[in-house]
Amino acid sequence: MPDKRLKRVDLIFSDECVYKDVLTKALKKSSEEIIKDILDSGLRGRGGAGFPTGMKWKFTAQEAEPEKYVVCNADEGEPGTFKDREILTRVPHKVFGGMAICGKAIGAKHGYVYLRGEYRFLKADIENALEKFHNTLKEIGFDFQIHLLMGAGAYICGEESALFESMEGHRGEPRNKPPYPTIAGFRKKPTVINNVETLVYAFMICNIGSKQFYDLGTADSRGSKVFSVSGDTPIPGIYELELGMSLETFVEEFGDGDTKAVQVGGASGFCVPRKKFKDTIIGFEGVPTGGSMMIFNSSRSMYNVLKNYVEFFEEESCGQCTPCRVGCQQLKLGIEAVKKGEKSAAYLDTLRKLADTMKISAKCGLGQSVANSFSSIVDNFKEEMIY
Numbered sequence: 070m071p072d073k074r075l076k077r078v079d080l081i082f083s084d085e086c087v088y089k090d091v092l093t094k095a096l097k098k099s100s101e102e103i104i105k106d107i108l109d110s111g112l113r114g115r116g117g118a119g120f121p122t123g124m125k126w127k128f129t130a131q132e133a134e135p136e137k138y139v140v141c142n143a144d145e146g147e148p149g150t151f152k153d154r155e156i157l158t159r160v161p162h163k164v165f166g167g168m169a170i171c172g173k174a175i176g177a178k179h180g181y182v183y184l185r186g187e188y189r190f191l192k193a194d195i196e197n198a199l200e201k202f203h204n205t206l207k208e209i210g211f212d213f214q215i216h217l218l219m220g221a222g223a224y225i226c227g228e229e230s231a232l233f234e235s236m237e238g239h240r241g242e243p244r245n246k247p248p249y250p251t252i253a254g255f256r257k258k259p260t261v262i263n264n265v266e267t268l269v270y271a272f273m274i275c276n277i278g279s280k281q282f283y284d285l286g287t288a289d290s291r292g293s294k295v296f297s298v299s300g301d302t303p304i305p306g307i308y309e310l311e312l313g314m315s316l317e318t319f320v321e322e323f324g325d326g327d328t329k330a331v332q333v334g335g336a337s338g339f340c341v342p343r344k345k346f347k348d349t350i351i352g353f354e355g356v357p358t359g360g361s362m363m364i365f366n367s368s369r370s371m372y373n374v375l376k377n378y379v380e381f382f383e384e385e386s387c388g389q390c391t392p393c394r395v396g397c398q399q400l401k402l403g404i405e406a407v408k409k410g411e412k413s414a415a416y417l418d419t420l421r422k423l424a425d426t427m428k429i430s431a432k433c434g435l436g437q438s439v440a441n442s443f444s445s446i447v448d449n450f451k452e453e454m455i456y
Contacts, residue, residue, distance in 0.1 A: 075318045076311040078285065078293035081156060081163075081269055086276045088162050089205055095170045095275040096211050100130055103174040107271055110279035111291030115266040116142065117334055117359035118434075122271060125261055128251040130175040132259040139171045139180035140255055140262040142232060146185060146224040147335035148381065149361030152295040152307050153265040157184075157191055160269065161198040162205075165215055167268030169206065170275055171261055172213045180215040181255065183232055186222035224385035228433050229254075229262045231387070242389045243433035266295055266360070287313035290352030300332075300364035301325050313354075317346040319362070327366040330449070335361035336378040337438035340371070342449040371450035372408060378442045379404065386435060393436025396427040400443060407454055414455050417447055 095103065108123030129137060141164060145153040157164060168180040184191065199215055206213055218236055220226050226235045230244035233255050254260025263271070270292060274282050282292045290312035299305050302323045310319075320328045332340050333349075333356045341349050341356065349355055365374065383397040403420040406412040424440035431437045447454060 074311075075314050075322050078309045078311055080273045080277070080282075080293060081266070081295055081309050082159055083273075086273075088166065089209070091272065091276045092166050092169065092205065093209050095166075095272075096173050096209060098173075100174045100176065103170060103275070104130060106274060106279045107174075110274045110282040111286075112267070112270055112274060112282065113291070113353060114263060115270065115294060115359070116264040117147075117338075117357055119353045119357055122263065122267055125251060125263070126171060126174050129259045129261045132252060134259050135176070136256075136258045137175050137177040138255045138258060138260045139168045139175070139177050140232070140236075140260055141168055141180065141182045141268055142227065142229065142262055142264045143182055143188070144185045144220050144227040144232060145188070145265070146227045146385075147337065147359055147361055148378075149299050149332065149335045149363045150297045150359060151299075152297045152360045154188060154191070155307050156265050156269060156295070157188075157195060161195055162202055163269045163272045164265055165199065165202040167263075167270070167272040168215055169211065169213045170271060171263070171268070173211070175259070175261055177261075178212060178214065180213065181236065182215060182217050183226075183236060184217060184219055186220040189219060192217065192219065223387075224381075225387045225433075225435055228435060231433070232262070233260070240387075242387050243435075245432075264359075285311050287350075287352055287354065289354035290350075290357075294351075294358075295360055296358070296362050297360045298323050298362050298364070300362075301328065301366040301369070302364045312352045314351055315347060316341055316349040316351060316356070319351060320346055320364070323362070324364055325366055327368075328364055329367050329369070330365045330371065332361070332363040332365070332374070332442065334358040334441070335363070336381050336442055337434070339441050340374075340445040340449065345449075371446055371453045372404070375443065375446045375454070376401065376404060378446075379439070382435065382439050390430075390432040390436060392427045392430040393432070393439070396423055396431070396436065397439060399423060400439070404454060414451070417451065417454060421447055 113119040226241040231241040235241040379401045428440040
C-alpha cells in the first residue's frame with residue numbers, strides 16, 4: 070500500500086527556476102537525451118488517460134516524415150476542472166517551454182495551443198506571453214513557432230482527434246483509430262499532443278532532473294498532480310499534491326466533515342462513496358483523474374448529480390456514433406422513469422448494461438466514459454435513484 074500522506078508540492082507555480090536558463094540548457098541536449106529524461110522521470114499524461122509522455126515523444130521522433138507538430142490541448146472542458154486556466158494565467162511561459170523542448174525532441178518547427186472557446190478572455194494575455202516567448206527563443210537561437218487557435222465551446226474537442234479536426238477547420242468529430250497521432254495527427258502528420266499540465270511538468274523535469282520527479286508519488290504514479298477542488302469544501306481551489314494518497318486522506322484535508330461521495334475525474338470519472346475512501350488510491354493504480362475533485366456532502370441528491378451528468382453527456386455528444394447518441398438519451402429517460410415510478414428498480418440493471426455496452430462500443434472516450442459515473446453512482450447510491 071502506498072504512503073497515504075497528503076504532501077503538498079510546488080513545482081508548477083514555483084518561480085525558483087530561471088526560465089531562460091532552463092530552456093537554454095534543455096535545448097542544447099540531443100533529441101535522445103531529452104526523451105530519455107522524460108522517460109526516466111516516469112511522467113504520464115495528466116489529462117486522465119495516463120499514457121507515458123516519453124513514449125509518445127519517442128514514437129513521434131522515430132517517424133521519418135519531416136513535417137511534425139506539437140499540440141497543447143488547452144480545451145479544458147471537463148466539469149469541475151479549472152487548473153489549466155490557472156496555469157495558462159500564471160505560468161504560460163512554462164507551457165510554451167515544454168512545447169519547445171518537445172519540438173526539439175521530435176524535430177518539429179511548429180506548435181499549436183488549442184484554447185477552449187470559453188477561455189477567450191485569456192487570448193490577449195496568452196498572445197502577449199507568446200510574443201515574449203518567441204523573443205526569448207530568438208535570443209537562444211532556436212527555430213520554433215507557436216500559434217494560438219481558439220475552440221468554439223465543444224466538449225468533444227477535448228478528444229485529441231476531434232481537436233485535430235477542429236484545428237483543420239472541420240466539424241469536431243473523433244477519427245477512427247489507428248492511425249494514432251504519433252503517426253497521423255494534425256494535418257495527418259506525426260504529432261505529439263499533450264495537455265497543459267503535462268507540458269509544464271516536462272519543462273520542470275528539465276529543471277529539477279528526472280530523479281527528483283521520479284522520487285515523488287508511487288511506483289505506478291510518479292510525480293505530483295494539480296487538483297481542482299470544488300463542491301462541499303471549506304477550501305475550494307487549486308492544489309498541487311503528490312500522487313498516491315488515499316481518498317480518505319484527501320477528504321480529511323478538503324472535506325467539510327460530512328462528505329458522502331467524491332466525484333474523481335469530473336463527469337467522465339468515478340463517484341467514490343464514503344465506505345470506499347480508505348481503500349481508494351488517487352493515482353493510476355487506483356482511480357486516475359484529469360484533476361477534477363468534486364466533493365458532495367449528505368445534503369446532496371446523488372440522483373440529481375447523475376441526472377446532471379447524463380444531461381451534460383447528451384448535450385455534448387457529437388452524435389456521430391449510435392451507442393453514444395442514443396445511449397445518452399436512453400440513460401436519461403431511464404433514470405427519470407425509475408424516479409417517477411414508471412419503471413421498477415430492476416430497470417436500473419438494464420440501464421447499467423446499456424452503459425457497459427456504450428463503454429465497449431462507442432467510438433471515442435466521451436461515450437466510453439459515460440459508464441464510469443453512471444455505474445459508480447447507480448451501484449453505490451441505488452436507493453437515491455428510486456425514492
